[in-house]
Amino acid sequence: MAERLCAREVVTALADDATFAELPAPARQSRPDGPLAWPGYDDSRARAAERTGEQESVVCGTARIDGVRAVLIAFEFGFLGGSLGQRTGDRLEAAYAYARERRFPVVPLVATGGSRMQEGMLALTQLQRVARQSALTREAGLAQVAVLRDPTTGGGWATLGAGADVVLALPGAQVGFAGSRVRPADADPAAYTAEAQVAAGAADAVVRPQELRGTLGRWLRLLTCPSTTPAPPPEPLGETSVLPVTGWDAVRRARSPQRPRAAAYLDAYFTERTAIGGDRCGGTDPDGMLCGFGTHEGRTVAYAAQTGTATRPAGYRTAARLIRLADRLGIPVLTLVDTPGAANDAEAERQGAGAAIADLFGAVASARTPVTTLVIGEGGSGGALALAAPGNTWATPDSYFSVIAPELAAAILKRPPREVESTADQLRIRPQDLVELGVIRGIAGG
Numbered sequence: 001m002a003e004r005l006c007a008r009e010v011v012t013a014l015a016d017d018a019t020f021a022e023l024p025a026p027a028r029q030s031r032p033d034g035p036l037a038w039p040g041y042d043d044s045r046a047r048a049a050e051r052t053g054e055q056e057s058v059v060c061g062t063a064r065i066d067g068v069r070a071v072l073i074a075f076e077f078g079f080l081g082g083s084l085g086q087r088t089g090d091r092l093e094a095a096y097a098y099a100r101e102r103r104f105p106v107v108p109l110v111a112t113g114g115s116r117m118q119e120g121m122l123a124l125t126q127l128q129r130v131a132r133q134s135a136l137t138r139e140a141g142l143a144q145v146a147v148l149r150d151p152t153t154g155g156g157w158a159t160l161g162a163g164a165d166v167v168l169a170l171p172g173a174q175v176g177f178a179g180s181r182v183r184p185a186d187a188d189p190a191a192y193t194a195e196a197q198v199a200a201g202a203a204d205a206v207v208r209p210q211e212l213r214g215t216l217g218r219w220l221r222l223l224t225c226p227s228t229t230p231a232p233p234p235e236p237l238g239e240t241s242v243l244p245v246t247g248w249d250a251v252r253r254a255r256s257p258q259r260p261r262a263a264a265y266l267d268a269y270f271t272e273r274t275a276i277g278g279d280r281c282g283g284t285d286p287d288g289m290l291c292g293f294g295t296h297e298g299r300t301v302a303y304a305a306q307t308g309t310a311t312r313p314a315g316y317r318t319a320a321r322l323i324r325l326a327d328r329l330g331i332p333v334l335t336l337v338d339t340p341g342a343a344n345d346a347e348a349e350r351q352g353a354g355a356a357i358a359d360l361f362g363a364v365a366s367a368r369t370p371v372t373t374l375v376i377g378e379g380g381s382g383g384a385l386a387l388a389a390p391g392n393t394w395a396t397p398d399s400y401f402s403v404i405a406p407e408l409a410a411a412i413l414k415r416p417p418r419e420v421e422s423t424a425d426q427l428r429i430r431p432q433d434l435v436e437l438g439v440i441r442g443i444a445g446g
Contacts, residue, residue, distance in 0.1 A: 004150055006052065007059040007074035010109050014213050015063035015072070022061040023071075023098060026090040035086065038118040044080065052078040056087050057112070060095040062104065066217020068224060071099040073160070074109040075149070082112035084155060085119045089126035092160075096133035105143040105220055110161045113179055114154020127155040134163050141328055143223035145216065148194055148203065153179040165325050166219055166276060167203040168212070169194030175203070201278025201314060218274055222293040225300040226330030230370035232296075234269045234334075236396040236445040243397050243432050243443070247424030250400040250431070254377045259398055262290055262305035262336050265376055269334070270294030273303070276322060283314025283351065288339070291322040293331065302326035304387060305336035308377055310343040313356035319387060320356075320363040327369045335364075335387045337375040340405065342383030360386040374444055375399040375431075393440045395431040401439065402429040 005013070011020055033041040049055055057079040063072055073095055075082040084092075099106045116123040137144060146164035148157070151174035158177055161167060169175060176183070176192035183192065190196060197203040207215045237260035244250035253259065266273060273294030278284045289312075290305045304319035319335070326333045342353055364371060364386070371389035378384070379401030395401065404412070406424035415423060434440045 004077060004111070006078060007054065007076040007109070007111075010149070011059065011061070011063065011072055011074050013209070014065055014109075014216060016065065016067065020061050020063040020072070022059065023091075023095060025055065025087075026094050028087055028090055030087075034119050035122050036118065036120050041118045044118070048079040052076050054079050056091060057082045057084065058088055058091050060091050062098075062102075065107070065213065065220055068105070068217060068220040069102075070105045070107045070220055071095050072107050072109060075111040075156070077111040077113070077149075077151075080116060081114075082156070083114060083116035083123070084112065084126045084130075085116040085123045086126065088116075089129045092126075092130050093133055096137055099142060100137060100140050103140075103142065105145065105224055106137055107216065107220075108144070108146045108160040108164065109149060110146060110152045110156050111149035112154065112156035113151060114156060124155065127159050130155075130159045131163065134159065138165075138328060141226075141330060143220070143329060145219050145223070147212065147216065148173050148175050148197075150174050151179065153177065162202060162280075165223070167197075168205055168207050168215065168219075169197065169203050170212070171195070171206050171208060198277060199284070200282050201280060201284045201318070202282070204275070204277045215274075218272070222274060222295070222300045223329055223331075227299050227332055228330070228370070229299075229332065230392065231301045231332045231334040231372045233372055233374045233394040233444050234265050234336075236398070237264055237268060238398065241397065241445070244400075244430050246421070247400070247427060247429050247433075248406065248421035250429055251406060251424055253398040254400050256398070259377060262307045262338060262376065265336055265374075266290065266294070266303060266305060270296055270301070270303075276318070279314045279317030279321060281314070281317055283312070283317065285312040285315030285318060288312050288343075289315030289319055291318050293326075300331050302331050302333045303335070304333065306339040306384070306387060308338045310341060311339050311383055312343045313348055313351040313353045316342070316353075316356035316360045316386060320360045323360075323363040323367055323371070327363075327367045330369055332369055333367065333371045335371060335373045335389065337373060337379050337384045337387050337393075337401075338377035338399075339380050339384050340378050341380035357382060357386045364389060375401055375440070380405060391441070394442055394444045395434060395440050396444050397431055399431060400429040401434055402427050
């Protein structure tokens with residue numbers, strides 16, 4: 001179990017010195033024992049206030065985190081389990097509205113057991129208020145970065161937590177829609193943890209408490225730096241000055257184990273970068289798609305990079321998520337194409353490969369923020385093209401882009417294996433062929 005700090009202790013640990021300013025709590029007329037006249041509810045609230053020093057289950061205010069001003073929403077779990085009631089909803093709505101007025105990002109520091117049963121359905125409907133405020137904040141182009149504390153369950157997880165753009169979690173925190181007292185008796189407790197949510201693609205990273213302030217500050221800096229200038233394509237790495245002579249030469253060089261891969265390109269391009277993880281649909285593809293935000297020449301650039309393996313459906317969905325987030329925040333995108341093609345095994349089909357690729361095509365096609373693409377290795381069919389920017393795709397000299405792999409083309413045409421190399425020439429897949437055909441803008445470094 002993660003260490004449980006009170007709301008103000010969390011704020012103090014994250015905020016720059018003497019920068020936290022609490023927002024005034026909206027006034028609300030209340031009936032004795034609440035809207036349901038629940039016996040003893042007023043007494044419970046009074047005991048919670050005496051125990052915690054708070055008048056509600058959230059503390060809202062503004063602060064600088066590593067120099068970036070944000071609206072902080074800190075849950076006090078000691079106040080009736082951090083539950084959401086009408087007054088909680090009032091405070092949350094006011095905090096989000098203040099963030100939009102001042103153009104501040106929002107940082108929910110979540111620790112809640114869910115909706116307050118003493119207020120019945122009126123408490124549950126606060127989730128609709130929160131969801132609307134979160135949606136309005138997204139529409140305004142403002143970032144939301146959530147921190148999942150222990151516990152984060154129920155509607156708080158399903159709105160403020162899982163609904164954020166980036167989701168960070170403390171180690172060992174209980175995270176799940178079902179709280180510990182309402183889940184099935186035989187349920188595996190390991191499934192309701194921060195670590196399990198990261199593995200399932202529902203959260204981006206587990207961050208140790210001593211690293212949280214720096215990590216959160218880095219995310220806020222990256223996500224609050226819009227730009228309308230396209231990201232320049234990276235310079236080619238390695239021995240790449242000579243163009244391939246034949247189509248098969250292009251294939252051979254792109255498949256070489258010595259050729260630089262995505263991680264090397266990202267390391268050379270960014271002075272710092274931070275990854276997002278997961279497609280928010282239960283999947284991850286850490287071996288096939290690298291996504292995140294980084295700093296290039298002093299400004300933020302989002303990236304989605306294939307790693308040279310067959311891309312899984314979760315990888316395509318994660319890339320689509322990344323591009324849509326960058327588009328909302330006005331951040332340019334760099335994509336690196338390098339895959340023999342989309343994963344085509346039976347499990348990939350069960351995971352919705354076609355729908356995932358279609359979703360990425362749609363995200364790229366509808367993006368208003370500039371997208372730049374560099375083909376750094378294999379460009380295998382639609383599984384590669386889905387990540388490519390129409391009209392702004394470049395290629396390195398040791399890459400190729402093809403409608404289909406030469407071996408598969410020869411097989412479909414019923415040609416013997418000895419004709420694979422000549423088939424590669426016929427497909428015109430070399431970088432210089434692609435320039436001549438108008439498929440790409442140019443050859444990087446040329």
